[in-house]
Amino acid sequence: MKTIIIDHKNDLHLVASCPTVAALGFFDGVHLGHQKVIQTAKKLAEKIGLKTAVISFFPHPKEIIGKTGERVHYLLPPAEKAKKFSRLGVDYFYLIRFTPEFARVESKDFVQKYLIPLQIKHVVAGYDFTYGRKGKGNLDTMEEESGYSITVTKVENVERNDEKISSTLIRNKIQLGFMEALPNYLGEFYETKGKMVCTEGKAELIWDRYYMLPPEGCYDVAIYKGHGWVEGRVLITDQQKTYWLGPSIPSAWSVFRVKAKWISRNIRFISEIVEAPGKKLVSIRG
Known part of the structure; x- marks a missing residue:
């Protein structure tokens, strides 16, 4: 093309x-x-x-x-x-x-x-x-x-579940955190691309421009880092920062390109981040 x-x-x-x-x-x-x-x-x-x-x-x-x-x-x-x-x-x-x-x-x-x-x-x-x-x-x-x-x-x-499929509808679903609903309208999971920045046991995901993120919370995702897809969780803070919770958070400082498939919101976790003494990010169970 x-x-x-x-x-x-x-x-x-x-x-x-x-x-x-x-x-x-x-x-x-x-x-x-x-x-x-x-x-x-x-x-x-x-x-x-x-x-x-x-x-x-x-x-x-x-x-x-x-x-x-x-x-x-x-x-x-x-x-x-x-x-x-x-x-x-x-x-x-x-x-x-x-x-x-x-x-x-x-x-x-x-x-x-x-x-x-x-x-x-x-x-x-x-x-x-x-x-x-x-x-x-x-x-x-x-x-x-x-x-x-x-x-x-x-x-x-085109309609799904008596709703007209539109970009506005999809944005509304993302704003509510209903990521699991998006394949009904997109035909696939919503994907974002960016980079993972790993420092001292933290893994922050910094997304490219022109993507939309869901609200604060914990989400099940699949991350592609060049060697296949890895399923895990991310945590979005009230500042709209995104952290990869694992598995396999690199301990050494590194930066690499990633893409993510947003699968669903994980309501078992409270959308809160605390700094552990070892500088690692941990999620708090509800």
Whole structure:
């Protein structure tokens, strides 16, 4: 898959690689609803002999046009989204920088100055997708705004347990610590990546940017350190620091890359950390 970063200064006629069917959206988390949109685009592209593209944006529009100081809780960094798109069979990933200038682009200009120069022939998106300044454009207006050079497919939402799967729903589950529920919406356990810093018997996990952590508490996880998955527990403090409780906490100072699968909240442990005399972190049973 080829990833192409786009901002308002690009000449998109030079950027475009070939005609495509494009899935359009922010796709934070690439949950089952997003996957349905992308898979629909992939099937349509194969049917008419075109490549498949994903068009997305970064940062989140709320960071640019939302309330001052409003914090956006991301589920995945753009690079990890790209990996998921690639596994879904996407050929091109167009990532548009969402800037104040882009936020002022009218809906028709988005179609005429972005989608058409990128040689988008068909757009697939969720039924409630909007675009352009103040979200005035939608899939019902896109065909007309393209001069009928672009056709569209509207994908209905996916539900689990009578709930519409959405990035907002997943964020709410994480905020409540319901990590065991996430495979119902993501199709897999939620994963984060970062580094483990081991000093004097402590093992702190420092996560990369653009992941979301659950609240203070103890959680069952699986950690991958380059030699297979190891199941254990982590403790998140009220300061949102994360500590690996083992098994096998290295005693020597070391730093290495890890990724974690968040399995479930472990309610048998109180979310409290104390410093033992030997400087080791211990959890307190409830």
